[in-house]
Amino acid sequence: MASNAKIAVVVAILALLQVSCIAVARRNGKAGPCADDAEGCFDxxxxxxxxxxxxxxxxxxxxxxxxxxxxxxxxxxxxxxxxxxxxxxxxxxxxxxxxxxxxxxxxxxxxxxxxxxxxxxxxxxxxxxxxxxxxxxxxxxxxxxxxxxxxxxxxxxxx
Missing domain, CATH: 2.40.40.10 (RlpA-like domain)
Structure with a gap:
């Protein structure tokens, strides 16, 4: 039971990190593989x-x-x-x-x-x-x- 709780906490932290990174990238300009509007990238x-x-x-x-x-x-x-x-x-x-x-x-x-x-x-x-x-x-x-x-x-x- 405790291991399930640990997994849930890790997943929640990873999700928050991803959201934070996306917000920072949007505020400071594009970042990541679609930074130059690469072909095939869509938002x-x-x-x-x-x-x-x-x-x-x-x-x-x-x-x-x-x-x-x-x-x-x-x-x-x-x-x-x-x-x-x-x-x-x-x-x-x-x-x-x-x-x-x-x-x-x-x-x-x-x-x-x-x-x-x-x-x-x-x-x-x-x-x-x-x-x-x-x-x-x-x-x-x-x-x-x-x-x-x-x-x-x-x-x-x-x-």
Missing amino acids: LLAVSRRGDDGGAPAVMTVNGFQRGEEGGPSECDGQYHSDQDLLVALSTRWYANGQRCHKKIRITSNGRSVEATVIDECDSHRGCKDNIVDASKAVWEALGLNTNTGEVPVTWSDV
Whole structure:
């Protein structure tokens, strides 16, 4: 029985040390293997911090996925897509080196939710902030939002 108590104390101490190290790293800048936004790194803490609805806080921006609009073809499949489809690009860490390609996420704003498919990366190495859900016009419309607003706070989660 005493050995179980000792194990529990050691586990608790290790957990506290990990939390403390993460807090210090965040306060003093990035640390660890993802310090330089290495490919394949994504912020599990950012995804695990949840808003009131259970989703990760983010900023949603407007993106055009059709040929001739803001970006090039999708990172997931090299194709252009219709802005009438429910589509998003995620910041580099959330895009997770393509691990979320063609998977659905749930986006919530103003008490409404919509499911959209991840098809692209909003490259944080080229100026995209690390908390962006870059969404098609169809996503904005489904949430009852005006695209002229430019950006709105949302939460999102994997479906």
